[in-house]
Amino acid sequence: MPTLKIHPGFGVLAARFDGDLRDRLRAAVINPQLLLAAKAALAAALAWTIALAIPGTPSEYPYYAPLGALLAIYPTVAGTIKLGLQTVVGLTIGILLAYIAVWAGDPDWVTIAFVVGVGVLLGGVLKRTAGGGSGIASAGLFVLVIGNENLGYSLGYLVQTVVGVGVGLAVSALILPPLHLNDAVGRMSGLRRTAARQLQEMGEALEEDWAEDDPRWTERRDALTASVRNARSALQYAAESRKGNVRRRFHPRDIRRDYRHVEVLEIVASHTLNITNMLQDGLHGTATEHPLPEAVRPPLQEAFTAVGNVLDLWTVEEDSTEMVRDAERALKVLETAAYESTSVTVPFGSAAAIGMNLHRIVQAVKPELDVEEES
Structure with a gap:
């Protein structure tokens, strides 16, 4: 009985659909903003409860405890530690x-200006240690205007804020501290799919003969550039979310490998942007660029599709050797067509330059794929 051979592309589409569905379900169940809001509310409530139980003068100022918790709470544990220390x-x-201002006399426009001015100045100088912004000035203004010479107010303000920061840190570290790995993986997959789709759409641009001023050129470039930026930012955020996170022990991940993955994707995106620019100029020609010869257009279109399929296959658990070989064969055909289309007046055509960029994309991705070497 003959066996049915399924093209690798079907596996790519199925894996992509399953991955997208899982990501959407996960995002619907665990919304990061809802989780952050719940943790902030819990931290504020706990801080208020603890503040009321503190003996002595600080108990007269319990409202600064939930404020400290609110100022310290952050989506990541490392961020909470940083904000908490900066707040204190x-x-x-x-x-x-x-x-210092109180020693000069009662609060007036001079002492207020001094505290606010110096506070904002120090906030700019001590961004790493004091958080920057108006935090120093705000604290100084509260103490100057409300507390003045009342040492108990200053002590209560400081103690209750420290209590709130401590509660915020405990809640952030112990109650479902997020790792944000799924978002990083999703962004990387999105970048890969965007680059693959753009290469395949370059084949459509050839077939449909896009005009030089067609807005789709700019749209494709902007989408790919944004995708590169989002992937890098998401991975950095995921790496930060692992610092001080107790859950990282149960969710091991090689972040260095992820960074290498993003670097390869950035190389792919860079070559894809080059291809987009060269095709836009070479499709109809410019004052300094000859148009693409008709003979190279079909093999160029095949090469776009083949290399785009390789990018689509990346990260899918499937034998990638056949698809990579298809891409390499398509590039060989393109190389021959580009060479035959050269002349004395046009020794370096855009087809050859585009082919070189496609070749470098395959070479960048190939080590990441399970490709059997030819014997």
Whole structure:
């Protein structure tokens, strides 16, 4: 009985559909903003409860505890630690500024201007340690205007803020600390699919003979550039989310390998952008560029499709040898056609340059694929 041979592209489409469906379901169940809001609410409530139980003068200022928790809470554990420390350092500096101003007399326009001006200046200088912005100035202004010479107010403000920051850190670190790995993987897959789709659409541009001023050229470039930026940012955010996160032990991942993956994708995107620019100029020709000869257009279209299929296959658990070989054969045909189309007046045509970029895309991706070497 004859066996039915399924083209690798069907596996690519099935894997892409399954991956997209899983990502959408996961995003619907665990919304990062909802999780952050719930954790912030819990941290504020716990901080308020603890603040009321603190003995002495600080118990008179319990409202600063939930404020400290709110200022410290952040989607990642590392971010919460950083914000918490910056909040405490900024508050301490602000209190010191206020007491320097108090020595000069009661609050007036001079002392207020001093605290705010110096506070904003220090916020700009001490961005890493005090968080920058107006945190120092705000703390100093509160102490100067509300507390003035009341040491109990300053002590309560500081103690309750520290309590709130501590509660915020505990909630952030212990209650479902997100890893954000799925978003990074999704962004990387999105970049790969965008590059693959753009290469395949370059074949459509050849077939449909896009005009030089067709808005689709710019749209494709902008989409690919944005996808590159989003993939890099998402991976950096995922790497940050692992710092200090207890869940990383249960979800091991080689981040360095992911960074190499993104670097390869950035190489692919760079060559794809070059191809887009060269095809836009070479399709009809410019004042300095001859149009693509008719003889190279069919093999060029085949090469676009073949290399796009290789990118589509990337990360899919399927034998990729056949598809890579198809791409290499298509590039050989294109190389021959580009060479035969050269002349004394046109020694370097855009087809050859595009072919070289396609070749480099395959060479960049090939080590990432399970490709059997030819014997």
